Amino acid sequence: MPERVDFSKIIIGTMRLGKWGAKLAVKEQEAYIESCLEMDCVDFDLADIYGDYTSEMEIGVVLKGRPDLSERMRITTKCGIKMVSDARPSHKVKSYDSSRKHIVESVERSLEALHREHIDILLLHRPDYLMEPQEIAETFMRLKDQGKVMHFGVSNFTVQQFHRLHNLFPLVTNQVELSLFQTKALEDGTLEQCMDNSLQPTIWSPVGGGLIFNPGGDKSIIAIKNKLEKYADQYDCTLDQLLLAWLQKHPAGLKLVVGTSKISRIKSAIEASNIKLSKEDWYGMLQVAWGRDIV
Numbered sequence: 001m002p003e004r005v006d007f008s009k010i011i012i013g014t015m016r017l018g019k020w021g022a023k024l025a026v027k028e029q030e031a032y033i034e035s036c037l038e039m040d041c042v043d044f045d046l047a048d049i050y051g052d053y054t055s056e057m058e059i060g061v062v063l064k065g066r067p068d069l070s071e072r073m074r075i076t077t078k079c080g081i082k083m084v085s086d087a088r089p090s091h092k093v094k095s096y097d098s099s100r101k102h103i104v105e106s107v108e109r110s111l112e113a114l115h116r117e118h119i120d121i122l123l124l125h126r127p128d129y130l131m132e133p134q135e136i137a138e139t140f141m142r143l144k145d146q147g148k149v150m151h152f153g154v155s156n157f158t159v160q161q162f163h164r165l166h167n168l169f170p171l172v173t174n175q176v177e178l179s180l181f182q183t184k185a186l187e188d189g190t191l192e193q194c195m196d197n198s199l200q201p202t203i204w205s206p207v208g209g210g211l212i213f214n215p216g217g218d219k220s221i222i223a224i225k226n227k228l229e230k231y232a233d234q235y236d237c238t239l240d241q242l243l244l245a246w247l248q249k250h251p252a253g254l255k256l257v258v259g260t261s262k263i264s265r266i267k268s269a270i271e272a273s274n275i276k277l278s279k280e281d282w283y284g285m286l287q288v289a290w291g292r293d294i295v
Helices: 026-038 055-065 067-072 099-112 133-145 159-166 190-196 208-213 217-233 239-248 264-273 279-290
Strands: 010-013 043-045 076-081 119-124 150-155 174-177 202-204 255-259
Touching: 026 055, 026 067, 026 279, 043 239, 043 279, 055 067, 055 099, 055 119, 067 119, 067 264, 076 099, 099 119, 133 202, 150 208, 159 190, 174 255, 208 217, 208 239, 217 239, 217 279, 239 255, 239 264, 239 279
Parallel strands: 010 043, 010 255, 043 076, 076 119, 119 150, 150 174, 174 202, 202 255
Antiparallel strands: none
């Protein structure tokens, strides 16, 4: 049997909790984490670069004081992007790095920042054009044997890139962008590949960056919004719930990373799983977003 992780219905995206978004204080992040856990949302999505290399440390402060929360959480974090930052003065240019040295150093830093003895799931954040799959596989095996990382996956990998690495070491997910407004993963074989391997794809930006909620003066976006709101009225739900339900209709069992600092929006996202779109309405929404009939 392939290695598998059954992610919670909604994965909690943490990128906007701190410096890059809501700037929640430690106590506020603690209350937020606790509320998510009370709703059975145990999966939390992080990355070393979030918050200009500060997000892991902020959450780590919470977990140091509340190890009981840490024990209930399943933490995904990512590495592989080297961002130019005052926090990493050795980085002279933005680049990708999947070398053994960088992965191991990133894991050690994440463990220290999070005050944890292991990472539940480590993802390579972006495909490194110079990556050596055999070296990555050997590094993953070593980290797993050491008990520092339990599971491994990738993010934003093509079907072929995923296949090459998965053949050498079992991966548990490919986290990709997918929404009604960014449908590449519907057509490039990514979802089918996960289904073939009995894996759950995890999805970032599931509502397409929120443009539909604030279209400004863009007449084409306003027209799409007006049409989609008719579907929302039909299903007695909010527009964001409709967009999440559209993704959850897919048979691959997509697990959605919802990035918000508002608990009310997490509750709303959970409730979206109760919306059962008809197949015709699913295709109708797709054609609204595309602005044309399907071929």
